[in-house]
Amino acid sequence: MPSLDCIVIGGGTNGLACAARLARKGRRVLVLEASGAPGGGAAGGGFAPGFRSPGLAHIVHMIDPRVADILALDRHGLGYHTISLASTALSATGDHLRLDGAFGASLTGTISAEDRAAWAELRARLMRFAAALAPFRGLTPPRLARAPGNDWAQLARLGLGVRRMGKTDFREFLRMFLINVWDVLNDELTDDRLKGLVAFDATLGSWLGPRSPNSLLLLLNRLSGEVAGQQGALALPKGGMPAVAAALASAAEAAGVTIRTGTAVARIDVVGDKVIGVTLANGEELRAHRVVSAISPKTTLLSLLGPRHLDTGATMRIQHQKSRGGAAKLHLALSALPDFMGADPKTRLVIAPSADHVERAFNPVKYGEVPAAPVMEVVIPSAFEPGLAPDGQHVLSAVVQYAPHAPKAGEDAARAAMLEATLATLETHAPGVRKLIVGQKMLMPYDIERRYGMPGGNWHHGELSVEQMLFLRPASGMAQYASPVPGLWLASAGTHPGGGISGASGWNAAGRILEEARA
Amino acid sequence: MKVEPRLHFHMPLQRTPFHARTSAANVLNQWGNWSGYTTALVFEDEAMEYSAIRNAASLYDLCPMVKYRFTGPDAAACLDRLTLRAASRLSVGGVHYTAWCDDAGKFLDDGTLFRLGPEDFRLCCQERHLPWLIDSALGFDVRVREETEEVAALSLQGPCSAVVLQAAGFDVSALKPFRMMSLPFGDGTLLISRTGFTGDLGYELWTTPDQALRLWDHLTVAGRPWGIRPVGSSALNLARIEAGFVITNMDFIAAHQAVREDRTRSPIEMALDWMIDWDKGHFNGRRALLAEREGKTSRWAFVGLDVPGNVPATGAVIYAGKTKEAGFVTAAEWLPTAKRNVALAHIERKYLKSDLWADIYALRELQYARLMLPVTVTERPFFNPARKRATPPGRF
Numbered sequence: 001m002p003s004l005d006c007i008v009i010g011g012g013t014n015g016l017a018c019a020a021r022l023a024r025k026g027r028r029v030l031v032l033e034a035s036g037a038p039g040g041g042a043a044g045g046g047f048a049p050g051f052r053s054p055g056l057a058h059i060v061h062m063i064d065p066r067v068a069d070i071l072a073l074d075r076h077g078l079g080y081h082t083i084s085l086a087s088t089a090l091s092a093t094g095d096h097l098r099l100d101g102a103f104g105a106s107l108t109g110t111i112s113a114e115d116r117a118a119w120a121e122l123r124a125r126l127m128r129f130a131a132a133l134a135p136f137r138g139l140t141p142p143r144l145a146r147a148p149g150n151d152w153a154q155l156a157r158l159g160l161g162v163r164r165m166g167k168t169d170f171r172e173f174l175r176m177f178l179i180n181v182w183d184v185l186n187d188e189l190t191d192d193r194l195k196g197l198v199a200f201d202a203t204l205g206s207w208l209g210p211r212s213p214n215s216l217l218l219l220l221n222r223l224s225g226e227v228a229g230q231q232g233a234l235a236l237p238k239g240g241m242p243a244v245a246a247a248l249a250s251a252a253e254a255a256g257v258t259i260r261t262g263t264a265v266a267r268i269d270v271v272g273d274k275v276i277g278v279t280l281a282n283g284e285e286l287r288a289h290r291v292v293s294a295i296s297p298k299t300t301l302l303s304l305l306g307p308r309h310l311d312t313g314a315t316m317r318i319q320h321q322k323s324r325g326g327a328a329k330l331h332l333a334l335s336a337l338p339d340f341m342g343a344d345p346k347t348r349l350v351i352a353p354s355a356d357h358v359e360r361a362f363n364p365v366k367y368g369e370v371p372a373a374p375v376m377e378v379v380i381p382s383a384f385e386p387g388l389a390p391d392g393q394h395v396l397s398a399v400v401q402y403a404p405h406a407p408k409a410g411e412d413a414a415r416a417a418m419l420e421a422t423l424a425t426l427e428t429h430a431p432g433v434r435k436l437i438v439g440q441k442m443l444m445p446y447d448i449e450r451r452y453g454m455p456g457g458n459w460h461h462g463e464l465s466v467e468q469m470l471f472l473r474p475a476s477g478m479a480q481y482a483s484p485v486p487g488l489w490l491a492s493a494g495t496h497p498g499g500g501i502s503g504a505s506g507w508n509a510a511g512r513i514l515e516e517a518r519a
Numbered sequence: 520m521k522v523e524p525r526l527h528f529h530m531p532l533q534r535t536p537f538h539a540r541t542s543a544a545n546v547l548n549q550w551g552n553w554s555g556y557t558t559a560l561v562f563e564d565e566a567m568e569y570s571a572i573r574n575a576a577s578l579y580d581l582c583p584m585v586k587y588r589f590t591g592p593d594a595a596a597c598l599d600r601l602t603l604r605a606a607s608r609l610s611v612g613g614v615h616y617t618a619w620c621d622d623a624g625k626f627l628d629d630g631t632l633f634r635l636g637p638e639d640f641r642l643c644c645q646e647r648h649l650p651w652l653i654d655s656a657l658g659f660d661v662r663v664r665e666e667t668e669e670v671a672a673l674s675l676q677g678p679c680s681a682v683v684l685q686a687a688g689f690d691v692s693a694l695k696p697f698r699m700m701s702l703p704f705g706d707g708t709l710l711i712s713r714t715g716f717t718g719d720l721g722y723e724l725w726t727t728p729d730q731a732l733r734l735w736d737h738l739t740v741a742g743r744p745w746g747i748r749p750v751g752s753s754a755l756n757l758a759r760i761e762a763g764f765v766i767t768n769m770d771f772i773a774a775h776q777a778v779r780e781d782r783t784r785s786p787i788e789m790a791l792d793w794m795i796d797w798d799k800g801h802f803n804g805r806r807a808l809l810a811e812r813e814g815k816t817s818r819w820a821f822v823g824l825d826v827p828g829n830v831p832a833t834g835a836v837i838y839a840g841k842t843k844e845a846g847f848v849t850a851a852e853w854l855p856t857a858k859r860n861v862a863l864a865h866i867e868r869k870y871l872k873s874d875l876w877a878d879i880y881a882l883r884e885l886q887y888a889r890l891m892l893p894v895t896v897t898e899r900p901f902f903n904p905a906r907k908r909a910t911p912p913g914r915f
Contacts, residue, residue, distance in 0.1 A: 308659070309801050311805075315655075315657055316657075319657060
């Protein structure tokens with residue numbers, strides 16, 4: 001008999017959340033992390049002598065409240081500089097628009113009274129719709145099969161919850177929830193800076209432009225999450241994203257989880273149509289009653305498990321799961337604080353001059369090309385706390401969209417072009433910034449794929465889009481965290497509810513595993 | 520025969536490499552469409568053709584049968600995962616009857632698998648499946664391609680078939696059922712397998728299209744003393760019903776082509792679960808089939824029926840206790856050799872033990888007479904002669 005109840009592949013936030021929940025119920029759990037430190041997309045690292053990056057992610061949009069509360073992440077060292085980081089919609093003329101509070105509760109800057117009122121109304125409506133969707137995040141997606149074994153009572157409660165928003169709101173919700181954000185913004189607002197910022201936020205980390213169908217749903221999905229009770233949060237953890245990873249790892253270890261870093265899994269072992277454990281890259285065999293994969297479902301099923309243990313149809317569904325990343329990550333080491341024409345450096349600085357601008361930045365990547373004028377969000381973590389850069393110097397972290405995941409020009413040429421376009425855009429908004437650069441690192445989607453194991457460089461281990469959500473995530477027939485092979489479970493962001501640094505997928509998966517054990 | 524692809528519309532149906540001979544022999548000029556090829560239904564006289572299959576020697580043009588080739592180090596592993604039986608346990612030079620399912624454990628097709636070499640297989644079947652086969656090859660070091668047009672195949676069936684081959688200079692006396700051998704022939708080679716679709720002694724001959732007419736002529740001359748004759752699909756259909764064989768899309772609907780949800784069938788429902796190798800590892804549909812077996816959830820049973828009288832129960836609806844619909848007939852014939860009136864039918868399992876009735880519409884001079892006849896479930900095959908299995912084969 002194996003000595004382990006459970007092996008979790010991947011020590012990212014979902015792997016750790018899943019492992020911790022299982023361990024809290026007395027399971028003996030081992031987490032295997034291929035890189036040198038747990039955290040996945042939340043892990044940090046040095047990129048220039050004396051400078052540390054905040055990691056692949058640099059802002060926390062959501063941490064599943066069950067994960068945060070039950071694992072008491074605060075007691076494991078997780079604190080925030082702010083959970084409502086202000087945003088500045090940068091203008092190349094210095095006429096910035098500042099958004100304070102959750103999802104722009106208040107606006108500062110030159111903006112018409114009509115737009116202020118329209119924004120207040122639109123913002124409130126979107127927050128209401130998102131709040132109605134929030135309970136779905138903790139749900140095991142229902143099945144559409146004949147005898148699905150769904151928890152109908154829970155589904156009815158959730159359905160009723162949405163319906164309770166009232167007739168007018170419900171009708172409006174049905175009208176809006178599958179349309180594109182560009183239409184919504186142009187129906188209701190006129191200010192280009194504001195429209196650009198919201199269009200950017202809706203499509204951040206996706207492979208959609210603002211005018212792509214269903215792009216509003218991604219915004220609602222993001223706003224349905226919370227950090228420390230704050231809906232629509234933009235949280236900046238003390239110590240950066242690595243602190244989130246450390247807190248989760250510490251909570252998991254406190255719950256009894258063993259974490260092995262630098263341990264890559266070569267394959268998942270199957271005997272008699274049951275998963276019995278894994279074989280590591282070094283040839284070591286580990287045995288457990290079940291294996292949970294918190295890395296991409298595609299990699300898990302096609303590479304570690306292999307199609308020979310799957311049916312052809314299931315193999316094709318997972319093979320065809322779309323996983324294109326459109327976001328590049330730029331880290332700059334700067335000799336001084338850059339000046340974005342007077343914008344507060346302790347805000348999120350968004351360069352997305354208009355919704356059309358965001359859409360035009362998306363157009364080239366559809367053809368494997370680099371946009372001349374990318375859009376981006378910039379955070380200067382060193383403005384919030386010391387230690388990330390030598391005294392007086394600074395770290396700039398930017399998520400830049402859109403970058404081709406499969407560039408026609410070749411990887412190195414596309415990376416160089418993307419870097420140049422990004423720096424040129426930054427220079428326009430912060431004249432002189434290029435002279436401050438003492439170190440730089442540009443991660444293209446394919447670099448992110450290699451470094452973080454995310455197919456296509458997609459943050460969510462599979463695009464988050466309406467046709468890949470709920471019972472279609474990661475693919476039909478495997479959306480309830482159980483893989484087709486007995487003993488193998490899926491728990492990454494590639495499963496419902498998807499990406500972010502939230503841990504929700506892992507937590508949900510652990511729930512299913514515990515339910516199965518009881519049954 | 521190939522036509523200029525741009526001018527395909529002049530000849531919507533392809534001609535097989537034997538067309539020059541089959542068209543000359545087809546004095547009734549009765550043709551049918553088989554997988555995009557024009558093929559003879561009857562050449563001269565269906566009864567005489569059937570009689571040649573059962574009492575002498577018959578030639579049947581097999582070219583339209585769809586043929587796929589699997590080559591590469593993982594060919595056996597890929598086929599193990601694709602099909603119900605263990606291809607990896609099929610020895611080189613061996614042939615087995617097999618079938619394959621979708622994820623839900625529903626039939627896609629059945630066919631014969633030839634192991635031509637350690638890493639080389641030919642899969643012959645009724646329907647086209649290239650996309651599914653290529654999808655099924657993902658993760659395996661194997662090349663899958665269709666080779667239907669690259670192979671000319673003839674089926675030589677009947678009690679005298681071994682003697683005819685002997686007379687043609689091909690010594691097949693040591694060839695056991697479901698084995699094959701390769702011989703030089705003309706400017707190429709000839710592969711002879713002891714296989715067929717008649718449930719009788721018989722062989723299938725495989726060569727390249729350029730040798731086709733030479734092979735036809737050679738066998739026709741060699742077989743003349745034994746009354747060899749070309750046979751059409753009608754006579755063959757009679758023989759295959761006698762042998763109890765099923766045909767995809769005639770006796771069950773291929774799951775990929777089924778429009779109605781309840782039309783698909785599992786191997787258990789088609790009484791072909793004897794093929795399933797449960798111990799070889801995973802194969803397509805295994806988990807669904809295991810659940811069906813464990814949960815006893817099979818809805819249908821595919822059975823042979825004895826029907827009284829001599830009117831074939833073609834298309835008949837089967838009733839339980841004359842009132843409740845219990846199933847339907849997919850093939851029915853009065854069998855000349857077995858001297859029995861039989862049918863192949865799908866019956867809902869819950870009615871298997873009821874008294875079953877066939878509601879037959881017999882066409883008598885423009886007018887249907889309705890016959891409600893009691894039928895009984897019976898063993899298949901309806902015809903199973905020892906000569907089919909004897910090695911060396913009998914000299915008739």
